Amino acid sequence: MSVQLFDILRLKSKAEISELCRKIGISYDLLKYYNDNNILASSSELDAITSQTSVEKFEIMISMGIMSRELKNILAVNAERISHILIDDNAKKTSDTDDLKPELTTDYGSLYRADCMTVLKNTADNSVDVVFADPPFNLNKKYPSNMNDNLIEEEYLSWSEKWIDECIRILKPGGSFFLWNIPKWNTYLSDFLNQRLTFRHWITTDIKYSLPIQGRLYPSHYSLLYYCKGKKPNYFNSDRLPMEICPKCKGDLKDYGGYKDKMNPKGISMTDVWYDIPPVRHTKYKKRKGANELSIKLLDRILEMSSQPGDVVFDPFGGSGSTYLVAELKKRRWLGVEIGPVEDIIARFSDIESERPLLDKYRNGYNRLFTKEGLAERKKRGLWTNETFKKDQVLVLDLD
Ligand SMILES: C[S@@+](CC[C@H](N)C(=O)[O-])C[C@H]1O[C@@H](n2cnc3c(N)ncnc32)[C@H](O)[C@@H]1O
Numbered sequence: 001m002s003v004q005l006f007d008i009l010r011l012k013s014k015a016e017i018s019e020l021c022r023k024i025g026i027s028y029d030l031l032k033y034y035n036d037n038n039i040l041a042s043s044s045e046l047d048a049i050t051s052q053t054s055v056e057k058f059e060i061m062i063s064m065g066i067m068s069r070e071l072k073n074i075l076a077v078n079a080e081r082i083s084h085i086l087i088d089d090n091a092k093k094t095s096d097t098d099d100l101k102p103e104l105t106t107d108y109g110s111l112y113r114a115d116c117m118t119v120l121k122n123t124a125d126n127s128v129d130v131v132f133a134d135p136p137f138n139l140n141k142k143y144p145s146n147m148n149d150n151l152i153e154e155e156y157l158s159w160s161e162k163w164i165d166e167c168i169r170i171l172k173p174g175g176s177f178f179l180w181n182i183p184k185w186n187t188y189l190s191d192f193l194n195q196r197l198t199f200r201h202w203i204t205t206d207i208k209y210s211l212p213i214q215g216r217l218y219p220s221h222y223s224l225l226y227y228c229k230g231k232k233p234n235y236f237n238s239d240r241l242p243m244e245i246c247p248k249c250k251g252d253l254k255d256y257g258g259y260k261d262k263m264n265p266k267g268i269s270m271t272d273v274w275y276d277i278p279p280v281r282h283t284k285y286k287k288r289k290g291a292n293e294l295s296i297k298l299l300d301r302i303l304e305m306s307s308q309p310g311d312v313v314f315d316p317f318g319g320s321g322s323t324y325l326v327a328e329l330k331k332r333r334w335l336g337v338e339i340g341p342v343e344d345i346i347a348r349f350s351d352i353e354s355e356r357p358l359l360d361k362y363r364n365g366y367n368r369l370f371t372k373e374g375l376a377e378r379k380k381r382g383l384w385t386n387e388t389f390k391k392d393q394v395l396v397l398d399l400d
Helices: 014-024 028-037 043-053 057-064 069-077 079-085 116-121 153-170 183-194 257-262 296-306 322-329 343-350 352-364 372-380
Strands: 109-113 128-133 171-181 198-206 221-228 312-315 333-338
Touching: 014 028, 014 043, 043 057, 057 069, 069 079, 109 322, 116 153, 116 333, 128 153, 128 296, 153 171, 153 183, 171 183, 171 296, 183 198, 183 221, 296 322, 296 352, 312 322, 322 333, 322 343, 322 352, 343 352
Parallel strands: 109 333, 128 171, 128 312, 312 333
Antiparallel strands: 171 221, 198 221
16 A cells, blocks of 8 residues: 555645645646656655655655665664554454355366455465466456456555465465566566566567557567576476478578578477467457457466476466366366356366367477478478488577
8 A cells, every 4th residue: 555645745735736846846747647656756856845845755755655775775774663663464364264165176176256365365375386367457347247457556556466475375385476467567566576486587478458559659468477486496398389481482481591400300499478379359269258368378388388287276367267278188286266257167168178179289389390281381392391401410409
C-alpha cells in the first residue's frame, strides 16, 4: 500500500496545491502527474518541497512505497528500532481452508474452483517443482469469472506480490518459477522476484497483444520471467530448434559460410527471444469463450525445459486449463485452480487425446537441424543437409 503525494503533503484543495507549485516553481500538471502515478519528484524538486512543507524526503519516499538503495541502507541500520514500532499485520491468518474439494481429479492432477490464495494456503512448503503463472494483466478484460481486471496499479501489484510470495513458499529448493505477463508489470515484479529467487532469464515472446495506440510503439511481446529457488535449478533441459530456411526456395536464410559441416545435427540453441509461439485467437481453436488462452506449444516448451515426468506443476490461474492439459499429456503431476467456471477445463480433459497430435507435432519439430519436410525438400533440391558431410568431418559446434 502507498499514500498519494498530496495526502503526504497534507494538501486538501486545488488552491493549496497551486500555491505549493508556485512556491517550488513547478507546474500544477507535473505535480498532479507525480501524485496520480506514484512517481517520485526529482531530487531538486524534493528539496524544494521539503523546504516549503517541512515534510522530509524519506517520509515522502516511505509513504509512497518507493525505495532507493540509500533508503534501504538507512532502514537496515535502524532495523531494530523500526521493527519495534511496526504493527505485525502478519498475525492475521485466514482460515478459509475448509470446503476445498477438487472439481476434477485425473491420473496426474487435481483442479479446484477457488481463489488461488486459498489453495496456496493449503499447500505444503517446498512441495512443487514448477510454478507457471499467467495471471490477469489488469487490462480491463472481461473474464468468465467477472473478476475485476481494472484495479488501481498499487492494488494489482500488491495482490501480485501476495500470490507470488505464496508460490515461492510452496516451490521446492531448486524448483523453477515462470511468470507470464506484459512487460509493464514484469518490470515491477522482477524487482520483487530478484529479492527472493535467482534470476535465470527474461524471455521475450513475440506475439502482438494489443492494438496500436498513437504516440506509442505497437505492443508486440509478452515477457516470460524465469527464476529458480536457490542457486541453480534442479532440472534444466532446453530444446534445440531447427535452422530457419526460406519457406519458398528452402535455401539457407543465414550465411553459415564454412561452418555448415559443423552444425549440430540436433539443431540451433534456443535463445531467450521466441518467435514461434502462435497466438490462440481463432474461436475455432479456443477451448473457452473470451480472452487469454495460451498455446500448448508454450507450455510444452516450458515444462520440457524445467521438469521431468512425475514432477509437480502448479498453475494458480487455470483459465482454459492449457497448463494442466499439457502436464497431464506429459505425465507431470499437477495442481490447478480457477476462480471462475471450470466446465471448459473439465470438457477439455474429457477429450484430452484430441490435443495429443498437435503436441506431438510440435515436439517432432525440435532437436533436429531441419524439420522432416524441410529436410526432404532440401534433398530434392540438392541443397546441403548434415548428411552431405562425411561423418568423420563433423565436429559439432553451437552456432546460431
Ligand atoms: C490469463 S487467464 C489464464 C489463461 C490460461 N493460462 C490459459 O492458457 O487458458 C487468467 C485466469 O485467472 C483467473 N483468476 C483470476 N484471479 C484468480 C484467483 N484469485 N484465483 C484463481 N484464478 C483466478 C481468471 O478467471 C482467468 O481465467
